[in-house]
Amino acid sequence: MTDTTIDRADADSLAPAVTRAALILDVMAESGAEPVGPSELARRLGLPKSSIANICGALADAGLVRRIGTGFALGRRIAELGGAYLASIDQVQEFYDLARRLPAGSEETVQLAILDGVEVTYLARHDGRQPVRLSSGIGRRLPAFSTATGKAALASLPTDELDRRLEGVTRLPQATPHAHASVDDLRRDLARIRDRGYAIDDEETMEGVVCYGVMIPSRQPGEGPCAASITLLKVRATDARVSVLLDDLEQLRAGLSDPLRRS
Amino acid sequence: MTDTTIDRADADSLAPAVTRAALILDVMAESGAEPVGPSELARRLGLPKSSIANICGALADAGLVRRIGTGFALGRRIAELGGAYLASIDQVQEFYDLARRLPAGSEETVQLAILDGVEVTYLARHDGRQPVRLSSGIGRRLPAFSTATGKAALASLPTDELDRRLEGVTRLPQATPHAHASVDDLRRDLARIRDRGYAIDDEETMEGVVCYGVMIPSRQPGEGPCAASITLLKVRATDARVSVLLDDLEQLRAGLSDPLRRS
DNA sequence: GCCGTCCGTTCAGTATGCTGGACGGGAAGG
DNA sequence: CCTTCCCGTCCAGCATACTGAACGGACGGC
Numbered sequence: 001m002t003d004t005t006i007d008r009a010d011a012d013s014l015a016p017a018v019t020r021a022a023l024i025l026d027v028m029a030e031s032g033a034e035p036v037g038p039s040e041l042a043r044r045l046g047l048p049k050s051s052i053a054n055i056c057g058a059l060a061d062a063g064l065v066r067r068i069g070t071g072f073a074l075g076r077r078i079a080e081l082g083g084a085y086l087a088s089i090d091q092v093q094e095f096y097d098l099a100r101r102l103p104a105g106s107e108e109t110v111q112l113a114i115l116d117g118v119e120v121t122y123l124a125r126h127d128g129r130q131p132v133r134l135s136s137g138i139g140r141r142l143p144a145f146s147t148a149t150g151k152a153a154l155a156s157l158p159t160d161e162l163d164r165r166l167e168g169v170t171r172l173p174q175a176t177p178h179a180h181a182s183v184d185d186l187r188r189d190l191a192r193i194r195d196r197g198y199a200i201d202d203e204e205t206m207e208g209v210v211c212y213g214v215m216i217p218s219r220q221p222g223e224g225p226c227a228a229s230i231t232l233l234k235v236r237a238t239d240a241r242v243s244v245l246l247d248d249l250e251q252l253r254a255g256l257s258d259p260l261r262r263s
Numbered sequence: 264m265t266d267t268t269i270d271r272a273d274a275d276s277l278a279p280a281v282t283r284a285a286l287i288l289d290v291m292a293e294s295g296a297e298p299v300g301p302s303e304l305a306r307r308l309g310l311p312k313s314s315i316a317n318i319c320g321a322l323a324d325a326g327l328v329r330r331i332g333t334g335f336a337l338g339r340r341i342a343e344l345g346g347a348y349l350a351s352i353d354q355v356q357e358f359y360d361l362a363r364r365l366p367a368g369s370e371e372t373v374q375l376a377i378l379d380g381v382e383v384t385y386l387a388r389h390d391g392r393q394p395v396r397l398s399s400g401i402g403r404r405l406p407a408f409s410t411a412t413g414k415a416a417l418a419s420l421p422t423d424e425l426d427r428r429l430e431g432v433t434r435l436p437q438a439t440p441h442a443h444a445s446v447d448d449l450r451r452d453l454a455r456i457r458d459r460g461y462a463i464d465d466e467e468t469m470e471g472v473v474c475y476g477v478m479i480p481s482r483q484p485g486e487g488p489c490a491a492s493i494t495l496l497k498v499r500a501t502d503a504r505v506s507v508l509l510d511d512l513e514q515l516r517a518g519l520s521d522p523l524r525r526s
Numbered sequence: 527g528c529c530g531t532c533c534g535t536t537c538a539g540t541a542t543g544c545t546g547g548a549c550g551g552g553a554a555g556g
Numbered sequence: 557c558c559t560t561c562c563c564g565t566c567c568a569g570c571a572t573a574c575t576g577a578a579c580g581g582a583c584g585g586c
Contacts, residue, residue, distance in 0.1 A: 013320075015280045017543085029347035033351040033483070039533060049533095050574075055281050057277050058282045059285070082343075083345065083402015085345075127389075137349065139345055139346015139350075140343075278573075279572090280573085311545055312565095316565075
């Protein structure tokens with residue numbers, strides 16, 4: 001869990017230094033604020049210490065990492081580039097506008113995520129009034145199997161594409177006992193989702209928290225489908241409340257699917 | 264403005280490919296969602312086309328950029344890394360908690376930024392009830408001269424450090440006619456801020472919008488000072504309202520300065 | 527206080543990634 | 557339809573970025 005074990009696919013890249021730099025950034029992302037030195041990076045990646053030091057120096061000059069004493073951690077410019085990526089996706093901007101205007105949903109936690117393989121990356125979040133202390137922030141990756149966004153997106157895939165993605169998957173990570181234990185369970189859930197039109201995460205991600213998600217077709221070429229979700233405490237999820245929240249989700253889907261294009 | 268003009272400091276880096284990769288990412292950040300091809304990158308950076316293509320290939324394999332047809336744009340993993348950077352700064356997490364609990368401020372737009380040279384980068388934002396359609400999102404960079412956060416942070420610098428940063432600066436970018444026109448104006452404002460204890464951006468960033476900012480010492484080693492601000496429409500900025508908002512800012516400052524450390 | 531260990535940095539030789547030119551495909555214009 | 561231009565990709569020779577070992581310093585333990 002803690003080790004990125006070995007170098008997966010340092011495979012003959014046409015620009016090895018860049019590939020390695022990306023691996024270094026990944027390690028630093030895992031390490032959080034804790035600075036990582038060249039030696040440790042070299043050990044974890046199985047690469048020469050000198051090369052690592054050179055690459056880290058270049059990354060530091062670029063502002064992508066910062067020196068802390070003699071070690072390194074992610075730098076400010078990473079956040080700036082991340083912001084630029086999010087700003088480039090017009091659905092993100094529209095999401096914020098729309099989420100704020102939802103009659104009921106604006107009170108709750110509303111999220112936008114994009115499917116990538118069998119995981120989802122959260123792109124935007126609207127924090128409502130209700131305090132749901134969920135730790136996942138923007139840029140966070142979670143397994144698609146147990147999240148409303150992930151399941152809504154998976155359910156939208158053509159069956160052959162879905163099969164391809166589930167191919168290598170045997171064991172599903174279970175954050176809570178409510179999460180699906182097997183791929184078969186997941187497939188049955190996906191079928192129900194296709195039928196029903198929306199996905200439910202009933203305490204699968206976190207105890208006491210439920211989540212409703214709908215799929216949103218991505219406008220970005222070369223990107224997977226998106227999904228939006230509304231999260232709330234299970235004790236507050238009365239039938240009446242859920243009903244209006246689902247209406248809001250539908251409204252959100254309509255607004256974000258709308259292929260309006262600025263020239 | 265649109266061109267990154269030439270290659271500034273391709274200067275003998277110890278890992279040129281990495282330095283170039285960073286420049287490529289910068290160009291893509293400027294280009295937004297518009298894909299950029301190797302030829303255009305080569306032209307804008309003054310670098311060989313083949314090398315660019317190789318580096319872009321490596322970046323794409325790493326997920327840092329994505330292929331759009333035959334061109335490239337920023338990729339999802341950039342956002343993930345940016346999220347990891349933000350998550351690594353504990354002041355960001357605490358900011359969200361505290362901003363939500365501010366008696367008056369929670370209704371308004373509250374932001375957290377960090378000073379970098381003579382610019383600020385926004386690290387976090389709390390959106391209140393009041394719709395202030397300000398475009399600056401997380402990761403956005405703005406000149407420190409005309410923002411409440413930037414001025415609050417600048418005012419906290421030792422004079423020699425301030426002088427060093429203002430050295431090369433001659434002309435200040437003016438987003439609105441209310442922004443400072445000269446460095447001398449700025450210096451006078453900074454003196455008032457030191458006196459007063461907080462900074463005011465009175466329609467300097469956007470017409471009809473005022474902003475109050477306080478400096479927050481950074482806990483991150485090797486990082487500049489931070490600042491928090493509350494933004495609201497000028498028509499709503501009555502003396503009474505501003506007074507309670509300033510109290511909230513003070514509370515925010517106290518909470519974020521507090522050097523509580525988890526082991 | 528001494529020594530063993532580990533770290534980050536330096537340096538020269540060499541394998542190797544970078545370069546510039548050539549190739550094939552696509553779109554726009556005549 | 558043919559031409560022209562421009563783009564992205566491929567390839568071999570050369571310059572150069574990478575490597576591995578050695579160096580000096582900092583800690584921690586025997």
